[in-house]
Amino acid sequence: MRINMSRWLITLLALSIVSCTPVVQDENYGAGFVPVHEEFWGADNDTPYPFTASGEIGCSYHVEFGRGVFFAPMGFTDESYVGTPLNKAAANIIKVIGVTPNVPYSIKQGADLSEAREIGLKVCDEQRDMLEDGKNF
Template identity: 55%
Template sequence: MSRWLVAVASVAIIGCSSADLEDDMYGAGFIVVSEATWGTDHTAPYPFTVPEGEISCGSHPAFGREVYFEPKGYTDESYTGTPLNKSAVDALKQRNLTVNVPYSIKEGANLNEVIQAGLRVCDEFEDSLANHT
């Protein structure tokens, strides 16, 4: 029994080890946002119905940079966040994915600052990759 446990643990450790810089950087394309701190850096009201979450950015070859919001507790890879820009909406449609996090945008919210923050995340992530190659 203990040999089996050691073998499983070894595979898990090896499976979680990163092979290159891009793997090390995976997951770095996000920022944490909260209702309590939003007003410090933004002029528009906090646009989400949950007190905390993440704005993330990804890139799709055909659609460009995608910006999403994931509420706190729904940020791992098993969840599909709320798309915040057209690229994200188009990418989800192409992948035949649907949002599976609690709806989280306040009615009538201005998302311009949120989208710009997400796009800055993309820029910073791309810059960090470029500086490490």
């Protein structure tokens, strides 16, 4: 159990690294990210920008909970930070591995996260497709 918990923690923290390289392990993989910024959000999205800072929407896959979507503000994307969970799977992932988000900026009060979650889920799908196709990053 202790070994698996370490793997989950490493994978979750790898989410925050500014990299497109997945971390492939037995039951999970770290996925890519999409940079987001308030000035550019309106060009591709219908809802107002939901975050209090610019950052990255990233994805992590968990064998039991599925695709977890996270937000990490710019400057807080390295492995020492745990991003803000944007969906139930992400909240369950961090709960199971026993960590809490430790980034100073996150979600605006009353924000609609539907498009942000969709962006993160799309990142997961694209990464999964690339892994299945055997493409290197």
